[in-house]
Amino acid sequence: MNRPVTATDRARRTTTTAWPSSPGPLQDLAEIGVDGPVGCWGINMGTAIGIPFVAIEPRITAAVFGRHWPDVLAEKAK
Numbered sequence: 001m002n003r004p005v006t007a008t009d010r011a012r013r014t015t016t017t018a019w020p021s022s023p024g025p026l027q028d029l030a031e032i033g034v035d036g037p038v039g040c041w042g043i044n045m046g047t048a049i050g051i052p053f054v055a056i057e058p059r060i061t062a063a064v065f066g067r068h069w070p071d072v073l074a075e076k077a078k
Contacts, residue, residue, distance in 0.1 A: 023059040027059070037061045037062065038059050038060055038061060039062040040060050040063045042060075043066045044067050047066060047071060050063065050065055
C-alpha cells in the first residue's frame with residue numbers, strides 16, 4: 001500500500017543524508033574531542049526527523065525527544 005509522500009518524509013530523507021556530517025565538526029572542537037559525547041534533542045518535528053537520524057548515527061551517544069507520533073516513528077527507531 002503506497003501513501004502520499006509528506007513533508008515529514010522529505011525532511012527525514014534530508015536528515016538521514018545531510019545530518020550525518022554534523023557530529024564531525026563538533027568532535028573537532030578541543031572541548032569535545034573525537035571520543036567526546038555528542039547528543040541530540042528534538043520536539044515535534046525535531047523528534048520526527050531526529051529519531052531516524054539517531055537510529056543510523058553511532059556517534060550520537062544520548063538523545064531526548066518529545067511529542068512524537070509513536071505509531072509512525074517506533075518502527076523507524078528499530
